[in-house]
Amino acid sequence: MKEYILNRLTRNKKWWDYLDFRSLECQAALFFSILLIVLIHFLNVYETFEPFLLAFQNITLGIAQALIGMLGFVLAGIAIIISTLKKDVVKKIDQINGNGTVKKILSSFEFLALNISVLIVWFYILYLLLSTPSKLIGVISFNFIVFFTSYFFLFVIFYSTGLVSNCAKLFLISNTYEDIVSNEKNIIETANEIRIDFILNTLIQDNQISQVEFLTKLEQFVENSNVMEKEKIKNYFKNYYS
Structure with a gap:
């Protein structure tokens, strides 16, 4: 109105x-x-x-x-x-x-x-x-x-x-x-990163997913998304989680 x-x-x-x-x-x-x-x-x-x-x-x-x-x-x-x-x-x-x-x-x-x-x-x-x-x-x-x-x-x-x-x-x-x-x-960004790292670490320790398999699926997810600069993002994930 x-x-x-x-x-x-x-x-x-x-x-x-x-x-x-x-x-x-x-x-x-x-x-x-x-x-x-x-x-x-x-x-x-x-x-x-x-x-x-x-x-x-x-x-x-x-x-x-x-x-x-x-x-x-x-x-x-x-x-x-x-x-x-x-x-x-x-x-x-x-x-x-x-x-x-x-x-x-x-x-x-x-x-x-x-x-x-x-x-x-x-x-x-x-x-x-x-x-x-x-x-x-x-x-x-x-x-x-x-x-x-x-x-x-x-x-x-x-x-x-x-x-x-x-x-x-x-x-x-x-x-x-x-x-x-x-x-x-x-x-908030730092808290989200810690939360994600915690979830990932728990999954790996429980042998529900390997680190290599996680990286492969994460890169595939980025590739199928609509985000810009996909290669930079994938390289960031490789350096961060390797």
Whole structure:
């Protein structure tokens, strides 16, 4: 069944990230948004809006264009991370840290990509509104829009910065778990070899099969199989069991 991005974000409780003031991105976004409101009030931007109009238009248009490039960067980052996460590594991470751990990490990229997309549309809407000859809205609505826009934009900026750090951590974690998986495979391979040697040794000691007969049948089995490099495999068995 197809699952939409909004459903995944809701299941992973990503919407609470906007108001998680324990995180650096929310704290920084709130601090600089309040600072911007104070600066706008100090400069009397609302009372003398006309001289600032062109600057606001350039800012909204420039940010919208920059966010388009940022969205492409995020999508490329998601593709790179997904390609580096092998199935065995993902399974081991979920096994140790809980089911769905990797999905929760990837949902942060989905959350960021969605927010950037919404911001692009929002800044183009603001650019169009600033380009119309309509009368300026009330001071409370003006301050609210400035605060909301700055908080949303700064949240995305700092959230993406934090996600870059998490990407680096995820890469290191992936390498660590890949080593764990590789080590486990080596142990399993060694255990299988010991088990096979034990079975073979028991059969030979009980005179159920000779070593020569075992090698002959093993080489015949390899020859009839679909494996690659049959000669190398047969030579390996000859050296190992002779």
